[in-house]
Amino acid sequence: MTRISKDFRRQEKYAEKRVKNKTWRKPRGINSKMRLREGGKSHAVRIGHGSPAKMKGFHPSGFKEILINNEKQLAMAIKMKNEKIAVRIRSTVGGKKRVAMLKVADEAKLKVLNR
Numbered sequence: 001m002t003r004i005s006k007d008f009r010r011q012e013k014y015a016e017k018r019v020k021n022k023t024w025r026k027p028r029g030i031n032s033k034m035r036l037r038e039g040g041k042s043h044a045v046r047i048g049h050g051s052p053a054k055m056k057g058f059h060p061s062g063f064k065e066i067l068i069n070n071e072k073q074l075a076m077a078i079k080m081k082n083e084k085i086a087v088r089i090r091s092t093v094g095g096k097k098r099v100a101m102l103k104v105a106d107e108a109k110l111k112v113l114n115r
Contacts, residue, residue: 008049009042059086063111069093074101078108086111 011027011034024045027035034041043049059065063086066077070093077087087110089098105112 008045011042013042059113061086061113063113065113068101071097071101071104074104078104078110081108081110086113088113 008024010023010025011029011032027044029035034044037044057064062084064084066073066085066087067090068074068077068087069090074087077085087105089101089112091114093101102112102115
């Protein structure tokens with residue numbers, strides 16, 4: 001999951017309402033002040049802005065995230081349970097099975113990210 005920081009705004013984002021804040025496009029204009037990295041302009045995405053290597057693959061809350069599709073995968077997550085594991089139930093799981101899976105996760109004291 002990629003996350004765009006507030007610092008990385010699209011060039012001239014303020015000029016048009018239809019341009020979303022979360023969309024990043026590299027500035028390519030020949031006279032672009034942002035491409036030339038002039039002072040007072042927004043920061044551009046570059047090497048060095050990434051997260052530390054030890055934190056790659058972790059949820060912002062600090063848990064290792066496991067995506068769950070069914071009860072069998074939930075049972076596997078419970079077996080490998082430790083304090084740093086959290087599960088996310090896939091959005092395609094229906095209501096009945098989601099309730100059942102949440103009940104099992106609560107009994108196992110497993111953290112569910114999308115309750």
